[in-house]
Amino acid sequence: MNLASITDRHPDDKVALVSHGTSITYGDLGGHVGAIRGGLSAMGLEPGDRIAIICANNRYFVETFFAALGAGLVVVPLNPLSPALELAREIDTVGARAVLVGPTAGRVVAGIESSRIPTVEHLVAARPGDVAGATAFSALVANDPAPVIEREPDDLAVLIFTSGTAGAPRAAMLTHGNLMANIDQVQAVESIARRADDTTYGILPLFHIFGLNVVLTPALSVGATVVLVERFDPTTAVESITDHEVTAITGPPTMWAAFAHTPDLPRDAFATVRLAVSGASKLSVEVAERMLDRFGLRVYEGYGLTEASPVVAYSVGTGAPVGSIGRPLPGVEMRLVDAEGDDAFVGDAGEIWVRGPNVFGGYWKDPDATASVLDADGWLHTGDLAVIDDDGYLFIVDRAKDLIIVSGFNVYPAEVEEALVEHPGVAEAAVVGVDHPHTGEAVKAYVVVEPGTECEEDDIIAFLGDRLARYKCPSKIRFVDEIPRGLGGKILRRTLA
Numbered sequence: 001m002n003l004a005s006i007t008d009r010h011p012d013d014k015v016a017l018v019s020h021g022t023s024i025t026y027g028d029l030g031g032h033v034g035a036i037r038g039g040l041s042a043m044g045l046e047p048g049d050r051i052a053i054i055c056a057n058n059r060y061f062v063e064t065f066f067a068a069l070g071a072g073l074v075v076v077p078l079n080p081l082s083p084a085l086e087l088a089r090e091i092d093t094v095g096a097r098a099v100l101v102g103p104t105a106g107r108v109v110a111g112i113e114s115s116r117i118p119t120v121e122h123l124v125a126a127r128p129g130d131v132a133g134a135t136a137f138s139a140l141v142a143n144d145p146a147p148v149i150e151r152e153p154d155d156l157a158v159l160i161f162t163s164g165t166a167g168a169p170r171a172a173m174l175t176h177g178n179l180m181a182n183i184d185q186v187q188a189v190e191s192i193a194r195r196a197d198d199t200t201y202g203i204l205p206l207f208h209i210f211g212l213n214v215v216l217t218p219a220l221s222v223g224a225t226v227v228l229v230e231r232f233d234p235t236t237a238v239e240s241i242t243d244h245e246v247t248a249i250t251g252p253p254t255m256w257a258a259f260a261h262t263p264d265l266p267r268d269a270f271a272t273v274r275l276a277v278s279g280a281s282k283l284s285v286e287v288a289e290r291m292l293d294r295f296g297l298r299v300y301e302g303y304g305l306t307e308a309s310p311v312v313a314y315s316v317g318t319g320a321p322v323g324s325i326g327r328p329l330p331g332v333e334m335r336l337v338d339a340e341g342d343d344a345f346v347g348d349a350g351e352i353w354v355r356g357p358n359v360f361g362g363y364w365k366d367p368d369a370t371a372s373v374l375d376a377d378g379w380l381h382t383g384d385l386a387v388i389d390d391d392g393y394l395f396i397v398d399r400a401k402d403l404i405i406v407s408g409f410n411v412y413p414a415e416v417e418e419a420l421v422e423h424p425g426v427a428e429a430a431v432v433g434v435d436h437p438h439t440g441e442a443v444k445a446y447v448v449v450e451p452g453t454e455c456e457e458d459d460i461i462a463f464l465g466d467r468l469a470r471y472k473c474p475s476k477i478r479f480v481d482e483i484p485r486g487l488g489g490k491i492l493r494r495t496l497a
Contacts, residue, residue, distance in 0.1 A: 002151050003176045003217070004070035006183075007033065010196075010223035018227045018244065019059040026223065029063065034145030036067035041146045043098065043122050043135075047072025050094045050159065053207070054078045054087060055102025057228040060126045060137060061206050062216065064100050067140075069176075072149035073098075074156045076171070077207035080105040082469040091117050094159050094171055094364060098122040100137070104230075106130025153177025159364055160209050162306040162410060169415065171364035172306050174209075181357035182309035183218050185329040191317025192275065194248065198224040201241060201249045203232050209306045210280055210408065215250055224248075234262040238269045248275040252408035253283045254439055256299055260290040270297045277302055277316065280408025281440045282396055288322050301325050303396065307373065307380055308332075309358040313394055324393040325386070332356040335379070336386055344387075349397050352386050353379040402493060404433030404441050406471040411443055413493065416474065419467045420445060425455040430483045431474065432497045445474035446496055448483060455479070 007016065012027030024032075045051065051068045053075060055061040061077075068075050076094050078087055080102060091099060097119055103126040125134035151157075157179055159171040187193045194200070200219045204211030219226045227244050229237070232255060241249070249270075256278055259265065270276070276291075279302045291299050303325040304310035312334070315326030328334040335343060336350030344350025359380045362370030373381050385397050404411040413431035420429035428448040436442035449455050457477045464473045484492040 001153060001176055001180065002070060002072075002148050003157055003179055004033070004066045004148055006217060006221040007066055008148075014196075014223055015225045016220060016223075017059055017062060018225065019057075019062075022059075024059055029066075031145070032059075032063045032141050033067045033070065035143045036063055036140045037070045037148070038143035038146035039140030040067060040071045040073065040098070042143060045071065045073055045098055045122070047149055047151070048074065048156070049098070050074045050076050050096040051098040051100065052076040052078050052087075052091050052094070052096040053100045053102075054080050054105045055100060055126070055206075056080050056104050056230040057202055057206050057211070058102065058230060059228070060100070060102050062228070063141075064124075064137075065206070065212075069157055070148040071146065072151060072155075074159060076159045076161075077212065078161070079205070079207050079469055083466055085467060086469060088117060090161055090169075090171075091120065095119040098124065101125045101131055101134065103127050151176050153180075154361075158212070160207075160212075160306055162209075169412070170366055170369050173361050173364055174306075174309055175361065178309045178358055178360055179213050179217065181331070182213060182311055182329075183221055185331045185356075185358060186214075186218055186311055186314075187222070188330050189314060189317070192277070192314050194218045194222045194224050196223040198222075198247045198275075199244050200224055200226045201229065201237070201244075201246045201251075202226045203229040203237070203251055203255060208409070209310045210250075210252075210304075213309055214279070214304075214311060219248075232258070234258040234265065238265055241270065241273070245272045247272055249273055250275075250277045250279065252280040252440075253278050253287060254407050256283060256291060257287045257438065260287045260294065265294075267295060270295050273297060275316065276300065277314075279304060281405045283323075285323050303352075303384075303394070305382055305384075307360045307382075308354055308356075309360065311358075312352075312354055315393075318393070320393045324389075324395050326393060328354075328394075332358065336388060337381075346388055346390060349385045349387050352382040352384045354382060355379050404431075404443055406433075406436075406441055406443065407439045409469075409471050411472045416443060416445065416464070416468065416472055419464055420447065420460070422467070423455070423460055423463050425450050425453040426460065427451075428483045430491045430493065430496055432493050434476075434497070436475075439471075442475045443472065445477045446480050446483060447477055448480060 010026040016026045016029045017024040123134040125131040126137045128136040157176045276299045300316045303313040313325045318326045320326040333355040335353040338344045416431045427450045430446045433441040434444045484495045
């Protein structure tokens with residue numbers, strides 16, 4: 001098997017992608033992917049080698065992703081908006097031999113090159129002029145096609161960095177079998193299965209598991225069309241949805257909130273849409289009701305996490321009320337476990353445990369973090385709390401105690417705190433999540449200043465901007481005399497929150 005083969009079984013003249021206004025058929029996609037596969041092999045890259053892709057939602061990402069998988073490589077999708085130092089750390093962590101830089105990511109390359117990551121032998125750039133010494137992406141497409149290399153279900157397909165349930169960012173190991181299992185689990189449910197005549201709106205970033213294995217791969221597995229979108233604006237999004245007659249939209253609550261609260265959008269803006277799903281964080285009941293009242297569109301919630309490839313539960317077609325994540329997918333076992341390790345009673349909160357072929361094998365070269373979330377019986381301890389009602393519907397009530405979710409992206413306080421105390425004027429720091437009307441949550445920091453030092457809020461935020469992705473940076477810093485701690489020295493975050 002090889003996940004890359006899902007694009008090979010569709011009519012050559014069917015449109016697979018719309019990228020930057022250009023339609024790319026399955027025939028064109030297959031030709032480009034085969035040639036790039038040949039180019040990667042000509043570089044001396046071998047099955048199991050890692051290749052990082054730093055690219056926005058466009059054809060360069062998709063073609064390289066499937067070419068690399070087909071060549072037996074392990075793809076490491078990275079956020080093109082992250083600072084160069086953060087990207088360099090992630091590339092070094094996985095020991096990538098090659099890096100693809102998309103058209104808008106050239107600015108980060110100088111920082112990556114200056115880090116002198118010892119394993120990186122090849123840089124490929126969509127705009128080679130932006131990257132000194134890089135191979136042009138167009139040169140890869142000029143190669144003779146190479147055949148797809150067969151992989152076993154347990155062979156690694158992707159490494160996706162996530163804070164997940166285990167703390168600071170780690171690379172989750174997802175196999176060809178994991179990803180294919182989750183596609184099959186979703187396709188087994190008629191109400192959420194993708195169809196060949198679907199046109200999917202692809203706003204979710206492809207470096208995130210949500211965009212990669214909920215939007216892109218399921219659509220291409222059935223021969224549907226994906227409209228790739230790099231930047232979101234609700235007004236132009238509606239124009240695109242109308243022009244392309246989009247039938248399926250999946251996105252975070254922030255996207256649905258933007259649609260719900262943007263004035264002057266026509267009532268029939270989503271007339272062609274048959275499937276509207278929200279995920280990555282909790283959808284406000286007010287937003288869901290407003291979408292239904294304004295546009296007649298029911299937005300359903302799902303639940304998943306990177307470590308589960310990612311979909312775990314769905315509400316479409318289940319009769320679940322607004323606010324529920326519905327029921328587990330077929331083939332996914334789930335338990336709600338109380339603090340004593342017993343199954344929680346109906347109506348009582350319990351931690352969600354998940355088991356199935358879609359559950360990952362662990363974190364890259366981090367057995368301790370793996371053991372903290374995967375038990376000996378194969379149960380993934382998600383850290384998320386839910387209740388089940390008398391009708392069998394699931395409701396998320398809380399999540400891993402310290403985790404902050406900003407626009408669907410996980411932020412772990414320890415990582416931000418470590419960056420804060422690198423500032424010469426910061427003695428101690430603590431970070432918590434606070435409610436935010438647009439991003440769900442925002443990062444707020446409490447800082448103790450070094451004696452005799454004066455610090456400005458803007459200075460500290462600018463300092464962090466060079467070290468952390470933007471969504472991880474605090475939007476507010478409060479200066480305090482001390483950080484509340486327990487007897488063991490642990491920060492009492494709930495006191496701060």
